[in-house]
Amino acid sequence: MEDRRDKELIKRVFASSLSELKEDPYLAQRVIHMGTEENESHVKASRTLNEENNRRPIYMKKKMKSTFALAVAICLMVSIAFAATLVYSQRYMQANRADELLQEKYGITEDKRSFFTRTSEGDIFTYVGLSDFAGMLGDYQVNVDTGEVLWMYDGPEGSGWDAVKLKEVLMRCQDQGGYKNVTADARAAAEAIELAASDTSNLPLQTPPPVTLEESEESTKQAEALAKLTMEEAEQLGRSAIQEKYGLTTTQMQKLELVEESSYFTMEGEMPTAQPYFWLMQEEGAFTEKDGIYIVVVNALDGTVEDIFYDTGLLGNG
Amino acid sequence: MKGGEQQMDVVKDPDNHSRMTDMVNQYQGMLLHMCYFYLHEEDLARDAVQDTFLKAYRSLDSFRGECSEKTWLTQIAINTCKSIRRSAWMRYFDRRVTPEEMPESFVMPESEESDIMYDIMELPSKLKEVLLLYYWQDMSVSEISQILGIAQSSVSRRLKQARDKLHAVLDRRYQYGRSQR
Numbered sequence: 001m002e003d004r005r006d007k008e009l010i011k012r013v014f015a016s017s018l019s020e021l022k023e024d025p026y027l028a029q030r031v032i033h034m035g036t037e038e039n040e041s042h043v044k045a046s047r048t049l050n051e052e053n054n055r056r057p058i059y060m061k062k063k064m065k066s067t068f069a070l071a072v073a074i075c076l077m078v079s080i081a082f083a084a085t086l087v088y089s090q091r092y093m094q095a096n097r098a099d100e101l102l103q104e105k106y107g108i109t110e111d112k113r114s115f116f117t118r119t120s121e122g123d124i125f126t127y128v129g130l131s132d133f134a135g136m137l138g139d140y141q142v143n144v145d146t147g148e149v150l151w152m153y154d155g156p157e158g159s160g161w162d163a164v165k166l167k168e169v170l171m172r173c174q175d176q177g178g179y180k181n182v183t184a185d186a187r188a189a190a191e192a193i194e195l196a197a198s199d200t201s202n203l204p205l206q207t208p209p210p211v212t213l214e215e216s217e218e219s220t221k222q223a224e225a226l227a228k229l230t231m232e233e234a235e236q237l238g239r240s241a242i243q244e245k246y247g248l249t250t251t252q253m254q255k256l257e258l259v260e261e262s263s264y265f266t267m268e269g270e271m272p273t274a275q276p277y278f279w280l281m282q283e284e285g286a287f288t289e290k291d292g293i294y295i296v297v298v299n300a301l302d303g304t305v306e307d308i309f310y311d312t313g314l315l316g317n318g
Numbered sequence: 319m320k321g322g323e324q325q326m327d328v329v330k331d332p333d334n335h336s337r338m339t340d341m342v343n344q345y346q347g348m349l350l351h352m353c354y355f356y357l358h359e360e361d362l363a364r365d366a367v368q369d370t371f372l373k374a375y376r377s378l379d380s381f382r383g384e385c386s387e388k389t390w391l392t393q394i395a396i397n398t399c400k401s402i403r404r405s406a407w408m409r410y411f412d413r414r415v416t417p418e419e420m421p422e423s424f425v426m427p428e429s430e431e432s433d434i435m436y437d438i439m440e441l442p443s444k445l446k447e448v449l450l451l452y453y454w455q456d457m458s459v460s461e462i463s464q465i466l467g468i469a470q471s472s473v474s475r476r477l478k479q480a481r482d483k484l485h486a487v488l489d490r491r492y493q494y495g496r497s498q499r
Contacts, residue, residue, distance in 0.1 A: 006481065009434070010453040017435040018351050021360065028342035031371040032335050217401055261403060261443050 086240050089304045091120065096245075098125035098142040105149040106140065110246075114292065114311040116140070216266070223265035223272035227300035231263055234274035234303075238296035241305045242278065252290055256280045265300060272300040287312070338375050341387060346371075348388070348455065349395045355439075355450060356399035366402055370395040385464055392455070393465045396447070437487045445480035452477055 024030075095118070102108050108116075108127075115137055116127040123145040129137025138152040229237075235258050243253055262277040277295050282288040292312040299306055349370060353363035373394050374381075381390055438446065451457045451465065459477070463470040 006484070007453045007456075010438070010449070013434045013438070014351065014454055017432065018354070021347075021350055021354060021363075023346045023350065024364065027346055027368060027371065028339040031342060031368060031375055032338055035372055035375045259443075261400060 086237065086244065087302070087304045088241075089299065089306045091306050092304075092308075094123070094144045095120065095125065095307055097144045101142050101144065101147060101149050102127065102140055106151065108140075110310065111289075111312050118309070219267045220265050223267045223274075223300060226272040227265055227274060229274055229298065229300045229303055231260075231265070231274055231276065234296070234298040234300070235263070235276045237298050237303055237305060238276040238278065238294075241296055241308060242294050245308055246290060246294075246310065248280075248290060252280060252282065255282055256294070268297070268306070271306075273306065274298045274300045334375070334378050337378065338371070341374065341391065342371055345388060345391050349391060352392065352395055352450065352455075353399050355446065356396070356443075357402060362402060366395060366398045369398050373398070385461070388455075389457070389461050389465055392451070392457075396465060434488065438484065441480060441483055445476055445483060448473055448476045449480040449484065 098118070098120075099110070099113065102113075103110075113127070116129055119126050119128070123143055125142045125144065127140040127142070129139070140152070141150045142148070239253065239256065242248060242256065248256065257279045259277045259279050263275060265272060265274050267273070275295055275297050277293065279293055280291050282291055292310060295309040295311075296305060297307040297309075298304070346367060349367045350363055353366040353370075354360065357363050357366060370391060374391055381387075438449065441449065447466065448462055451462045452459070457465070459470050459473045462473045466473070
């Protein structure tokens with residue numbers, strides 16, 4: 001009886017709430033067209049290649065097989081000590097150094113780093129401003145080898161921008177309290193400053209590299225096949241690493257939730273990684289220090305902590 | 319026959335065209351709502367639905383009818399949504415929807431329905447998905463277990479948790495249990 005009542009209630013709620021989400025009348029036509037078009041080009045291409053080379057096409061499976069064998073051999077040689085102590089990779093140490101250098105020169109502290117995504121290539125770490133704010137925040141580049149830190153708006157002429165202004169914006173975003181207010185205020189501040197600095201507002205916005213679903217799925221499958229760690233083990237390592245780096249209290253650690261659907265295995269270059277994704281919200285609806293998203297990149301072969309990303313969620317993520 | 323040519327036959331077959339058209343007409347709405355609940359963005363949900371049908375179309379011949387078309391498509395759609403959520407871009411964003419962030423087309427006048435909807439949206443994903451499949455899509459525990467690739471006992475456990483959480487919220491808001499029980 002109760003089950004039926006719940007069903008009726010949920011159906012009524014959904015019907016009323018989603019009535020505006022309309023179907024696309026051309027979807028079937030488009031799917032058939034896309035399916036046919038894709039296959040024609042795919043089959044033609046594979047036939048041409050096979051005929052031209054007069055040999056069997058090379059399948060990914062072969063590569064997988066050899067990579068897998070190599071990984072097994074490596075794993076047999078390496079003794080896994082991840083359960084006892086945390087081991088950090090060189091990349092992790094370099095990333096920490098890059099964060100320090102950025103903070104020293106431009107005052108971009110840990111919480112404000114969530115306004116950026118960080119990528120690295122060798123000794124160079126690049127911090128790119130997120131989403132709509134990319135043009136305003138600009139890119140920073142840190143060379144951990146030489147200790148050089150550059151901002152794209154630096155230069156002899158300057159652009160009317162400086163670290164002080166940037167700090168003002170970020171501080172203002174930070175000080176408002178409450179996710180919704182912060183986000184609204186951050187947007188307002190960004191718009192105002194973008195207007196004031198119209199000479200730099202036409203800079204192209206950063207967009208994330210396109211990742212196709214197939215690539216993402218393939219990368220996950222490959223990493224899962226090679227991994228010597230389970231996600232539960234990676235989660236434990238991730239928790240320890242977060243506690244050590246960010247100094248979370250026991251209560252905060254208890255509230256740190258693993259978001260399973262966003263935690264996954266993926267290949268980073270040749271390395272299979274497990275990337276547990278954590279979420280901390282200490283008080284519903286309000287930002288408390290240390291709240292946000294934590295993503296730990298763990299080498300899935302030997303449990304080395306490769307990187308940790310922290311995002312307060314204040315830039316529209318919360 | 320090579321894989322590519324086999325797929326070519328599938329998409330060239332006029333019977334499959336009409337079968338696909340029927341499937342889209344029958345399940346598009348249901349899948350669109352489902353994907354919206356996973357992705358919380360109308361455009362992303364529409365992309366996921368298109369991708370779901372495209373994957374289904376390419377593998378129509380491998381569908382052996384061991385489960386219903388609805389179960390099969392739902393399974394593809396959920397996996398597609400999970401892949402999108404795992405993509406490099408999405409991982410930086412928490413897609414929990416608050417009432418203020420609902421797309422304009424979904425903004426409803428203050429009503430009991432809208433409040434309940436928001437409460438459901440705020441449930442943890444694992445609980446929300448079983449709740450949606452069971453109550454809204456009328457799927458059985460065994461079908462849900464097949465779709466999510468988890469044991470039936472886990473589905474039952476999650477359903478119970480979801481129900482308890484929902485009732486707790488409803489009781490608090492409307493004294494749901496007391497007035498209707």
